[in-house]
Amino acid sequence: MEKNYPELAREAMNRRTFITAASASAAFAAAASMAGVALADDADKNADASKPHAEGSLAAANQAAGTANACYPTNDPNLFPPCAAGEGDIAFVAEPIADADIVATYDVDVVVCGLGPAGDAAALSCADHGLKTVAVEKRAIANYCSATLGGTNSKIHKHWGVEFDEAEWLHDAMVDNGFRGNFDLYKRYLECNGEAVDWYVDHLMKAGDKTEDDFPLTFNATGDFPDFRDPADATSLSRSWNTSFNLPFTPADLSALLPQLIEEAGAEVRYECPACQLVTDENGAVTGVIVKSAEGYEKYNCAKGVVLATGGYGFNLEKLQRCCRPRDLALCGWMSPSTGNTGDGHEMAVAIGGIEDEYPHSLMLDPMQLMPYLRVNKLGKRFTPEYEPYNHLACAIQAQPGACDYYIVDGAIADKIDAIWTPSSSCYGPKEVWVGAATSENALKADTLEELAELMGVPADAFVATIEHWNEMCDAGEDSDFHFPGAMMAKIDTPPFYANLEGAEALCTAGGLQVDIHSRVLNADFQPIQGLFAVGLTSGGMFNNTYPHNLNCLSHTRNCTFGYLVGKYLSGDES
Ligand SMILES: Cc1cc2nc3c(=O)[nH]c(=O)nc-3n(C[C@H](O)[C@H](O)[C@H](O)COP(=O)(O)OP(=O)(O)OC[C@H]3O[C@@H](n4cnc5c(N)ncnc54)[C@H](O)[C@@H]3O)c2cc1C
Numbered sequence: 001m002e003k004n005y006p007e008l009a010r011e012a013m014n015r016r017t018f019i020t021a022a023s024a025s026a027a028f029a030a031a032a033s034m035a036g037v038a039l040a041d042d043a044d045k046n047a048d049a050s051k052p053h054a055e056g057s058l059a060a061a062n063q064a065a066g067t068a069n070a071c072y073p074t075n076d077p078n079l080f081p082p083c084a085a086g087e088g089d090i091a092f093v094a095e096p097i098a099d100a101d102i103v104a105t106y107d108v109d110v111v112v113c114g115l116g117p118a119g120d121a122a123a124l125s126c127a128d129h130g131l132k133t134v135a136v137e138k139r140a141i142a143n144y145c146s147a148t149l150g151g152t153n154s155k156i157h158k159h160w161g162v163e164f165d166e167a168e169w170l171h172d173a174m175v176d177n178g179f180r181g182n183f184d185l186y187k188r189y190l191e192c193n194g195e196a197v198d199w200y201v202d203h204l205m206k207a208g209d210k211t212e213d214d215f216p217l218t219f220n221a222t223g224d225f226p227d228f229r230d231p232a233d234a235t236s237l238s239r240s241w242n243t244s245f246n247l248p249f250t251p252a253d254l255s256a257l258l259p260q261l262i263e264e265a266g267a268e269v270r271y272e273c274p275a276c277q278l279v280t281d282e283n284g285a286v287t288g289v290i291v292k293s294a295e296g297y298e299k300y301n302c303a304k305g306v307v308l309a310t311g312g313y314g315f316n317l318e319k320l321q322r323c324c325r326p327r328d329l330a331l332c333g334w335m336s337p338s339t340g341n342t343g344d345g346h347e348m349a350v351a352i353g354g355i356e357d358e359y360p361h362s363l364m365l366d367p368m369q370l371m372p373y374l375r376v377n378k379l380g381k382r383f384t385p386e387y388e389p390y391n392h393l394a395c396a397i398q399a400q401p402g403a404c405d406y407y408i409v410d411g412a413i414a415d416k417i418d419a420i421w422t423p424s425s426s427c428y429g430p431k432e433v434w435v436g437a438a439t440s441e442n443a444l445k446a447d448t449l450e451e452l453a454e455l456m457g458v459p460a461d462a463f464v465a466t467i468e469h470w471n472e473m474c475d476a477g478e479d480s481d482f483h484f485p486g487a488m489m490a491k492i493d494t495p496p497f498y499a500n501l502e503g504a505e506a507l508c509t510a511g512g513l514q515v516d517i518h519s520r521v522l523n524a525d526f527q528p529i530q531g532l533f534a535v536g537l538t539s540g541g542m543f544n545n546t547y548p549h550n551l552n553c554l555s556h557t558r559n560c561t562f563g564y565l566v567g568k569y570l571s572g573d574e575s
Pocket residue numbers: 008091092113114115116117118119120136137138139141142143144145146147148273274275276309310311312335336337338339340341342343344345507508535536537538552553554555556557559
């Protein structure tokens with residue numbers, strides 16, 4: 001069964017790299033460890049640098065884990081050590097692979113490297129367009145994390161009668177990107193996502209004998225807001241666009257189904273066969289790729305091109321530290337299950353002159369708690385209007401001392417949650433789940449605010465003043481500090497009181513290779529490298545500054561759109 005977000009979050013929390021093995025067995029231990037480390041001002045006095053995960057030795061842990069050596073310095077001694085999703089096996093080979101080591105050579109049109117949603121779409125499109133295509137995947141299975149798709153003008157959106165103002169959508173995208181996003185890529189996305197998504201959905205409809213009715217809009221899917229047809233959820237600060245719809249398959253189904261469709265379309269799929277190195281001619285054009293099978297290195301000569309779709313690099317701590325800020329890596333966990341994501345595609349391209357997005361790269365982030373509960377930082381103060389989209393809230397949390405905060409509820413939250421229950425929150429799970437997460441045995445719990453502050457390790461006077469001020473604003477029906485909607489405000493006045501420590505969680509990395517609108521990888525002169533293409537998280541240009549969750553399901557839809565387009569382009573059909 002597909003796991004819901006809190007389950008994944010809890011698992012991710014238990015996987016956190018900075019928790020000692022002894023304390024990692026329960027999320028409460030994790031939270032207590034996090035609180036003790038992050039919020040106790042004197043904790044570093046007894047730091048033991050030889051034990052990076054020893055209790056209360058955060059600065060030492062940072063040092064031992066290499067924060068001090070990262071490219072980007074931090075002035076916050078309370079940051080957690082940088083955290084990767086795990087340690088994956090890097091397939092990229094930097095040293096030239098000798099001809100004598102090649103055990104087999106093949107001539108094809110295209111090799112697609114990596115079978116996640118982007119590689120799936122690229123390989124399927126290449127095969128659909130009649131190209132002799134091979135898709136190679138590092139692991140024994142393809143990757144699919146979430147059974148959703150989106151866009152702004154597909155037949156599914158028309159079917160449900162929801163329309164989008166694309167100029168407004170584009171404006172939000174530019175703001176989210178801090179105006180550093182590649183405008184051409186966004187425009188291409190807007191022009192083509194309808195055609196690409198329709199093509200993809202047609203494949204899925206045919207494979208599963210489905211109709212448009214089987215693809216509900218994500219905001220409507222759980223039943224609490226079945227008739228919500230607005231283009232955006234107005235109860236979220238900055239628009240949370242109603243662009244995502246659910247696919248009638250589980251992610252596990254899709255990771256099996258897509259390779260099957262690719263093979264039925266005439267392409268070959270090879271598992272446990274990672275791409276390791278690109279082959280170039282004397283002009284620097286890419287002419288093929290070397291993969292590693294159980295037999296040894298095999299070379300593909302590619303008449304049309306090599307498509308890099310190896311995903312991000314969450315399982316490569318060295319690259320994470322090289323390309324991202326320490327503050328962004330001060331995470332409480334990762335949600336990515338794809339151990340193959342070590343940045344092979346990025347490194348293969350860079351090795352032959354490709355360029356990545358400017359550093360530091362951003363991550364796709366969520367806060368641990370998706371409900372807009374009241375938040376305070378380690379100073380006991382509110383710091384953000386809690387109803388902003390998840391990426392914005394996660395960034396606000398990360399900007400706090402120690403890159404973490406507490407979210408606060410009271411003993412009557414089960415009755416009060418109705419006030420903040422919105423389409424964009426309901427789609428991530430029923431109310432009981434969010435109440436349960438806030439009041440679970442993992443939470444700090446006390447009968448008075450003063451006692452709770454002591455458990456949290458925050459200044460009691462500041463914390464109590466924050467809550468009293470909040471309650472006064474609730475009575476007045478207006479948040480004069482951050483303009484949280486008055487109708488959604490609920491007092492914190494019913495003991496027991498609960499506090500949960502939270503940080504940001506990463507789903508995946510969001511920085512990639514710079515590409516043009518045909519997904520051609522660019523060199524340092526911003527010219528396309530002949531024969532080399534990148535799609536999905538291996539490609540860049542669209543997720544600078546932050547990954548825009550509020551443009552719902554943009555990542556999957558970008559995967560689909562540019563995967564589809566690269567097949568068209570390589571076949572010579574550029575229309
Ligand atoms: C829990 C979770 C939920 C998410 N939910 C959403 C959502 O609702 N909507 C959304 O838009 N996005 C969502 N995302 C993000 C989404 O998963 C990514 O956008 C997507 O997986 C990226 O696709 P990709 O094909 O670029 O990379 P991946 O899915 O990571 O696929 C890359 C593949 O390449 C393989 N590979 C790596 N190196 C090599 C190599 N050298 N040779 C061959 N193969 C290689 C990997 O093993 C992997 O299978 C979610 C992510 C997570 C973790």
